[in-house]
Amino acid sequence: MNNIFYDSINLLYTLDSYLLEVIGLSLYISLSALIISILISLPIASILSIKNFTGKSSITIIFNSLMSLPPVAVGVILYILISYNGPLGHLELLYTPSAMIFAQTILVIPIIVSLSKDSIDSCLNYYRDYLLSINANFLSIMKTILWEVRYKLLINILAGLGRALSEVGAIIIVGGNIDHLTRVMTTSIVLETSRGNLTKALGLGISLIIIALLINIILSLIKNRELEGNGEY
Amino acid sequence: MNRINTKKIILILGLLFLNTSLAYSDETYDNKLIIQSTTSTRDSGFYNFILPEFEKHYDIKVKVVAYGTGQAINNARNCNADILIVHSLYDEIDFVKNGYGIDRSDLMHNDFIIIGPENDPLNIASQKDVKTAFKKILLGESSFISRGDDSGTYKAETKIWEQIEVDPKDRKYKSYYESGQGMGATINIAIGMNGYTYTDRATWINFKNKINHKILFEKDPLSFNQYGIIRVSNEKCPNVNVKASKIFYNWMLSDIGKKLIVDYKVNNEQLFFIK
The missing domain is CATH 3.40.190.10 (Periplasmic binding protein-like II)
Incomplete structure (x- = not known):
């Protein structure tokens, strides 16, 4: 067992091209899904928080429960939809990176929406009187509040990225784990483990952890730097 | 000052991202071929050995998706394949009989x-x-x-x-x-x-x-473990790439394909055999 650890660290150290390719594809897919999710989620979270309408609390509950959406279920549903004889078959999405981005976006949106709604809620309470007094419209409230809570949003987004990067159930179904095309870090770990190739599986696992760590460090550096001389939020 | 730094970081991250997205954009050309295969043939590294040879001679990009035979056949029934390489003779014949497959041949065997x-x-x-x-x-x-x-x-x-x-x-x-x-x-x-x-x-x-x-x-x-190769019918599945699937099917069964099959060795052991 000690040998496996040693060999996998060695594999990382040499950064073989297979490893780099898989890491690159993982980042591409998860970051794409993250960016799309942010663009969709932040307006939804703002509407849920700032506007008042009937059904608001039920929609919030739905988003909250979707946070624990099982990835495999999303994978199967998406597979049926984008199968070549399925309703979205003509888009030819099955077994492409786009399908994987699609799946991860569905999984990440509820996380960012729910967490961000909470962040916006707390900030909104703090500024409510002021915003009422200047009679601001929705868009300007949204802009002001989102900017105020930007560091909290960063953490929410990070939680979303964590979900996307670590997810395997959905993307292995819609991506098919095809070599050089849809094989990412998590799906390779599954494959290499089943091949009994523990060195490679562990090497990939360790690099996945390192990447998560690096992203966290970068973001907390940004946050700390910006927070200097900044009070409440 | 601080704000400028954040912007710079975002810019750099954005550029990095753009760079990777260009490298990984989906392939959209028509000469792609999807093989639904059993896991054993993929896990043995067989496709990594033969496909580069195939792609050297033809402008066809082959994608291999590997599942158990039953699931691979189901995926092909859902029109998610051009070629099927599996190992369950009864199901293969059934697949062809029901009109989902056109040609079926014995490809190779082991045990x-x-x-x-x-x-x-x-x-x-x-x-x-x-x-x-x-x-x-x-x-x-x-x-x-x-x-x-x-x-x-x-x-x-x-x-x-x-x-x-x-x-x-x-x-x-x-x-x-x-x-x-x-x-x-x-x-x-x-x-x-x-x-x-x-x-x-x-x-x-x-x-x-x-x-x-x-x-x-x-x-x-x-x-005895017989692997078969089947071309998926374009009547049941209009999306099938008929030209590419014919080329691949015939190539696999040709003398060149056969030679590659028997030449494939792992740890000096031959994995697949031809009668």
């Missing part, structure tokens, strides 16, 4: 084997045929891990249970477990439980974490 712990507590290695070996395992104290899925290997295993007229799923047989997973994952479990399992030879030769397990029983006529 199924029983693997188990080196010390072989049930003395499987000295059984006279695979049927008595199976019986012995079922009644013995050691565990037997079955695929329990819809794979060709499981179907081959089921055939043997049927011939010795037992139902291993019966709760009175305490040694029989089903993993419901692929061959490699099932071998992992068999090793972890210090038990036996029935596997195709290619997956076993390729398996890297054998620890104290080895081949205990082989070369029974019942354990």
Whole structure:
């Protein structure tokens, strides 16, 4: 067992091209899904928080429960939809990176929406009187509040990225784990483990952890730097 | 000052991202070919060996998706394949009969084997045929891990249970477990439980974490493992790339394809054979 650890660290150290390719594809897919999710989620979270309408609390509950959406279920549903004889078959999405981005976006949106709604809620309470007094419209409230809570949003987004990067159930179904095309870090770990190739599986696992760590460090550096001389939020 | 730094960081991250997205944009050209394959042929590295040769001569990008035979056939029924490479003759003929496949040919073959712990507590290695070996395992104290899925290997295993007229799923047989997973994952479990399992030879030769397990029983006529290749019908599935699937099908069965099949070796052992 000690040998496996040693060999996998060695594999990382040499950064073989297979490893780099898989890491690159993982980042591409998860970051794409993250960016799309942010663009969709932040307006939804703002509407849920700032506007008042009937059904608001039920929609919030739905988003909250979707946070624990099982990835495999999303994978199967998406597979049926984008199968070549399925309703979205003509888009030819099955077994492409786009399908994987699609799946991860569905999984990440509820996380960012729910967490961000909470962040916006707390900030909104703090500024409510002021915003009422200047009679601001929705868009300007949204802009002001989102900017105020930007560091909290960063953490929410990070939680979303964590979900996307670590997810395997959905993307292995819609991506098919095809070599050089849809094989990412998590799906390779599954494959290499089943091949009994523990060195490679562990090497990939360790690099996945390192990447998560690096992203966290970068973001907390940004946050700390910006927070200097900044009070409440 | 601080704000400028944030902007710079975002800009750099954005550029990095753009860079990767250009590198990984989806392929959209028409000459792509999807093979639904059994896991054993993929896990053995077979496609990594033959496909570069194929792509050298033809402008066709081949994508291999690997599942158990049953699931691969179902995926092909859902029109998610141009070519099917599986190993369950009965299902293959059924697939063609129902109009989903056009041509079917024997592609290559090898055999199924029983693997188990080196010390072989049930003395499987000295059984006279695979049927008595199976019986012995079922009644013995050691565990037997079955695929329990819809794979060709499981179907081959089921055939043997049927011939010795037992139902291993019966709760009175305490040694029989089903993993419901692929061959490699099932071998992992068999090793972890210090038990036996029935596997195709290619997956076993390729398996890297054998620890104290080895081949205990082989070369029974019942354990013959035939792989077939089928072209998916464009009448049932209009999205099939007929031209590319014909080219690949004929190439695989040509002398060049055959030579590549018998030339493929892992640890100096030939994995697939042609009559």
